[in-house]
Amino acid sequence: MNTSHYPSAYVVEQQETHTLSVIVDNEPGVLARVVGLFSGRGYNIESLTVSETEHEAHVSRITIVTTGTPMVIEQIKNQLDRLVPVHRVVDLTVSAKVLARELALIKVKGKGEARVEALRLADAFRARIVDANTESFVFELTGRGDKIDEFVNLMRPLGLVEYSRTGVAAISRGPDAM
Amino acid sequence: MSRQMTGAEMVIQALKDQGVEVLFGYPGGSVLPIYDEIFKQNQIRHVLVRHEQGAVHAAEGYARSTGKVGAVLVTSGPGATNAVTGLADAMMDSIPVVCISGQVPTHLIGNDAFQECDTVGVTRPCTKHNWLVKKIEDLPRVLHEAFHVAKSGRPGPVVVDIPKDIQFALGAYVGPKNIQHKTYRPKVKGDMDAIRHAVNMMGKAHRPVFYTGGGVVNSGPAASKLLRELVKLTGFPITSTLMGLGAYPANDEMFLGMLGMHGTLEANMAMHDADLLVCVGARFDDRITGRIDAFAPHAKKIHIDIDPSSINKIIKVDCPIVGDVGHVLEDMLRVWKSVQPTIDKPALDAWWGKIAGWRAKKCLSYRASDKLIKPQYAIERLYEATRGHDTYITTEVGQHQMWAAQFFRFDEPNRWMTSGGLGTMGYGIPAAVGVQMAHPDSLVVDIAGEASVMMTMQEISTAVQYRLPIKIFILNNHYMGMVRQWQELLHGGRYSESYSEALPDFVKLADAFGGVGIRCEKPGDLDGAIAEMISVKRPVIFDCIVDPAENCFPMIPSGKAHNEMLFGEAVGDIGSIIDEKGKMLV
Structure with missing residues (x-):
């Protein structure tokens, strides 16, 4: 309801998905600060991956996939x-040269034709078998998120039991550091 | 070089090395070693508050009136949780405060020990940064870092949580020299290209206005001087947020008064009709902008702010300049003087003519009375009586706060201490304690409401103990006035729980505390009573009985634009002016 005689300045802005790399000092509570910032200000986290990347310097890299309007x-x-403990924030999506990968472990249970089909698809997706017995497989699959989604959906009718995925690790292409 | 000392000694040594003179605090089990060190020295004065919230507000008052860092010491558990409101307040208003809290011994952390709470967890969202120190080797560095983080960049509160065993542990103390932070290096110099671009925009403006805020005050007295110079040089009108009052003299003709929800007509209309906003150290708060989609619809916007996250947060701007206000204004002045932009003088004159038209409406007018004291009149008389004194004003939160902002005219920065962002009732008395500690010979007045003072009135006892002659000037209307005003406007006059029932006799209360009580009920007695209040060199509670029905105008109702203001005369039909969407925004 616009009761003013001015046109509405609200333009419905498109939601965008961005992958951010956040280099932080690996001090106690730093992840809580980052996550608390997102929950406190109502931002979305689609994926969050954290690990110490420079052990000597106590530096960690947090990769966050988030959605929102450009603003x-x-x-x-x-x-x-x-x-305070953040060294720098790099928006990998802006450079458009982002490499983003996820790893998933997928447990499939089945017999007969379904089992053979699951194996065939795993081969097509270049998934590795990391655990096998006469009843089930655990596949290890690396790739972009949509590739993992696709594989998991294909496994559903073939006896998908459960799966676990790491969230996105991302890096820019080319010789330069971010 | 480095000396061996206990953690508790390090705390006191670090405070001394950081130039702390006054420490506001309250003892308890987990800070006893530090209190023992306080006992053994005379350099730092400790002010014993009556509640930890008061300690933080006092430190805020001290910090805001001096430009120094306020220091607080509290115990673990309830000591820390009581401090949270003060910390959140300092966070919202960008006030530098270092709060040191005791914690249970490291081996008990996580065991639900007596008076344990996750202090760093609780205070994380309401501090700029916080630390739990688990190793004595880290303590000196963290203490100095804490001061650095609190005062540099956009200032704010920090917490250093120190377990009791660390306070007893022995280690090597390191002084504050050569401590450079690994990650935290705020940018203070503005980008010169952006500044040149801004000067170019200013040169072309026909209807410009400076919109200034607390960032000017925080940047230091030099920034206020530079702002005055720039305003004189450009000839542009200037308005200020609640937080920025005093950075530019209120009595100067270029000053349009405060803007925003209870700002003046001339300030808000200038914002609305401007073709250029020069925002200096303000953050487009929702009390300022009103309706976002109708905010300054014709204006290009320049935004100077030290915090990049304040830029493009609410309003998209055309020329962002990240940097300290003082540095940026200095560069801006230099560029302006060298470029010498040719201002369109006739356009600017026409703009001033328009502003004169708005001014002529005298939007702050109120109906005077010779029977009841009008709250606006009380503040006008207080202002007149305090001129010529070295005066500092604190406030609580509500109608009285807005009237103080409208009617008390500040000509210098650091004279006005009010809870702007968080809107903390109960801020004024402890803040006045902090101000008076810093300025023992000055006149410190807390302009208050009777509901707000009930929240932290225990600190009157602190004022009495330290012989701080603060004046608590209560505009007593027997209501939570601002709540009542909104209920009148939005909720059909159903005054749900907003009547101040069973108030104490403030004169007797002052007496009981060991202060002086004065009551005034008639306009004719007011000047004499205020003169008496000022002459008394003891804490005073001034119970000024005012018209209970008075509302605070002008007012931009929630969800409305700057050009949709309400005035005193429009009280009758105001209910229909705020729509459902506006009610949500209150």
């Missing part, structure tokens, strides 16, 4: 950058 994405980056 919200800019806010998220600025808010993250404002946290």
Whole structure:
């Protein structure tokens, strides 16, 4: 309801998905700060991956996949950058040269034709078998998120029991560090 | 170089090395070693508050009136949780405060020990940063880092949580020199290209306005001087947020008064009709913007802020400049003087003419009375009586706060201490304690409401103990006035729980605390009573009985634009002016 005689300045902005790399000092509570920022300000986290990447320097890399309007994405980056233990924030999506991978472990149970079909698809997706017995397999699959989604959906009718995935690890292409 | 000392000694040594003179605190089990060190020295004065919230507000008052860092010491558990409101307040208003809290010994952390709470967890969202120190080797570095983080960049509160065994542990103390932070390096110099671009935009403006905020005050007195110079040089009108009052003299003709929800007509209309906003250290808060989609619809916007996350958060701007206000204004002045932009003088004159038209409406007018004291009149008289004194004003939160902002005219920065962002009732008395500690010979007045003072009035006892002659000037209307005003406007006059029932006799209360009580009920007695209040060199509670029905105008109702203001005369039909969407925004 616009009761003013001015046209509405609200343009419905498209939601975008961005992959952010956040380099942080690996001090106690740093992940809580990052996650608390997202929950406290109502931002989305689609995927979150954390690991220490420079052990000597106690530096960790947090990879966050988030969605929001361009204004919200800019806010998220600025808010993250404002946290004291954050070294820097890089939006890998902006460079458009982002490499993003996930790893998934997928347990499939079945006999007969379904079992053979599952094996055939796993081969086509270049999934590795990391556990096998006469009743079930555990596949290890690496790839982009949509590839994993696709594989998991194919496994559903073939006896998917459960699966676990790591969330996104991402890096930029080319010789340069971010 | 480095000296061996206990953690508790390190705390006191670090405070001394950081120039702390006054420490506001309250003892308890887990900070006893630090209190023992306080006992053994005379350099740092400890002020014993009556509640930890008061300690943080006092430190805020101290910090805001001096530009220094406020220091707080509290115990674990309830000591820390009581401090949370103060910390959140300092966070919202960007006030530098270092709060040191005791914690249970490291081996008991996580065991639900007596007076244990996850202090760093609880205070994480309401501090700029916090630390739990688990090793004595880390303590000196963390203490100095804490001061660095609190005062640099956009200032804010920090917490250093120190377990009791660390306070007893022996280690090597390191002084504050050569501590450079690994990750935290705020940018203070603005980008010169952006500044040149801004000057270019300003040169072309026909209807410009400076919109300034607390960032100018936080940047230091030099920034206020530079702002005054820039305003004079450009000839642009200037308005200020609640937080920025005093950075530009209120009595100057270029000043349009405060803007926003209870701002003046001339300030809000200038914002609405402007073709250029120069935002200096303000953050487009929702009390300022009103309806976002109708906010300054014709204006290009320049935004100077030290915090990049304040830029493009609410309003998209055309020329962002990240940097400290003082540095940026200095560069801006230099560029302006070298470029010498040719201002369209006739356009600017026409703009001032328009502003004169709005001013002529005298939006702050109220109906005077010779029977009841009008709250606006009380503040006008207080202002007149305090001119010529070295005056500092604190406030609580509500109608009285807005009237103080409208009618008390500040000509210097750091004279106005009010809870702007968080809107904390109960801020004023402890803040006044902090201000008076910093300025023992000045006149410190808490402009208050009777409901707010009930929240932290225990601190009157602190004022009495330290012989701090603070004046608590209560505009007593027997209501939570702002709540009542909204109920009148939005909820059909159903005054649900907003009447101040069973109030104490404030004069007797002052007496019981060991202060002086003064009551005034008639406009004719007001000047004499205020003069008496000022002359008394002891804490005073001034119970000023005011018209209980008075509302605070002008007002931009929630969800409305700057050009949809309500005035005193429009009280009758105000209910229909706020729509359902607006009710949600309150």
